[in-house]
Amino acid sequence: MIKKEVQIHPTAEVSNTAQIGENTKIWHQSQIREEAKIGKNCIFGKNVYIDKNVIIGNNVKIQNNVSVYDGVIIEDGVFVGPHVSFTNDKIPRAINPNGSLKLEQSDWKIDKTIVKKGSSIGCGSIILCGTTIGRFALVGAGSVVTKDIPDHALVYGNPARIRGYVCICGKKLQPPNSSESLGYCNDCKISVTK
Amino acid sequence: MIKKEVQIHPTAEVSNTAQIGENTKIWHQSQIREEAKIGKNCIFGKNVYIDKNVIIGNNVKIQNNVSVYDGVIIEDGVFVGPHVSFTNDKIPRAINPNGSLKLEQSDWKIDKTIVKKGSSIGCGSIILCGTTIGRFALVGAGSVVTKDIPDHALVYGNPARIRGYVCICGKKLQPPNSSESLGYCNDCKISVTK
């Protein structure tokens, strides 16, 4: 299932049930697990972990030491900064109340997390499961994302709060001049509509 | 000292002076250093680092990219989320005031950190040394733990503050109906006593 043009570093490990699109590069010690579906032209840095069943689109960049867990969907053109981690359990426990080891999947329900087209997640951010990050949103470095983020929103902090809106290019929008607009980008000379 | 039933990935490195209990699994690139003592039925994810002299109980789950340093004791049934790091020096410096390189151990005293039975540490949290995390406490994702956490406490934030109390199962307790109780769990139908 791995296309010829895919570049996998010798220290990386890719499951033979994973699908990887053409021109995708997978660097040192990264691991792609069973049934993961990854698009084309993606770049995975050093020590990236893609759990089983994760779905990733085209033109996605995932930097060093990122962990993406089962239940996460990442759409086209998303940037995931270094050291970002997703989660897939809101109430993590190693053991059940009776003291037995909690097993994967059989003992808990996974909440879906969606990262929409063109958005960026800054360095070291943590994304709680069950959230959706909107199209072209920008999550600042060191954020803890605990709830849904609207399209084009700029958020940061712990917990992450909305601090403004950004253009497709990532630059902060000037205040909107109509109720249908999120703001105006001085660089792109466009008004971004809601 | 490594039992036959222990599963160690070929890319992991386990010191031959470390003790590992039966049925424990150690995954990709993880490293267990000299004199570490690890119980049975534990799972260590990818790129976990267990420093020398660390003590870990039974049924402990440690996720990807966790660093546990000398001076840390982790009791039975603890969950340590991805990207968590412990520390063992409150005033880290690379050099002494005279400019010479600070050497390990000879030049500083290690503060003990204790993570008690059944507690959970959420994704990306940082645990300052010299702290104790109470039994069945729940540290939310992205927390910076700077002081002791009582049994069953739910804490989160930077710095982590008490936000409520949780059951053995991890669910938030309803307000207590007596001064001896921390609260009532609607799921487990039990009152948790202080």
Place this chain on the structure above:
Amino acid sequence: MIKKEVQIHPTAEVSNTAQIGENTKIWHQSQIREEAKIGKNCIFGKNVYIDKNVIIGNNVKIQNNVSVYDGVIIEDGVFVGPHVSFTNDKIPRAINPNGSLKLEQSDWKIDKTIVKKGSSIGCGSIILCGTTIGRFALVGAGSVVTKDIPDHALVYGNPARIRGYVCICGKKLQPPNSSESLGYCNDCKISVTK
């Protein structure tokens, strides 16, 4: 260009265009990229990533899972705690506004980050690019550094704010007794001047 006395773990990868000073140790899975310049007596922990063109002085300690990106200069005697990440792009995007994949360097300008002599960066901190961390400053664990930090400042939090001043030894200074002083160190018996 790699001196004989340099100690490189077999699982580490060092570019043959990188310069490494004598007595420097590079541990498991660490990677030093092209044209990086590293001084002597340094210690790089497990899974450290040093990007191309990074400059690092002598007697520097870099702990596990640290990522240092192109554009960062680290002076002599600096401590970089575990899981710290630098950044080199204030507005990260995977794609250009026209939808094409953003390429390295050709498509963005790197902001320089400088970490001055003798300073320390606590565990899990994130350093935004374009900032300078002053001499002997101490960045507490879990900080997000968003602006310049003066010499000897103690900062922590998200975002990191000044909370006091520290000595060369790292201990907190007592209030100053003159306008030229930052404070007095009870341990070193010295007054630190501005």
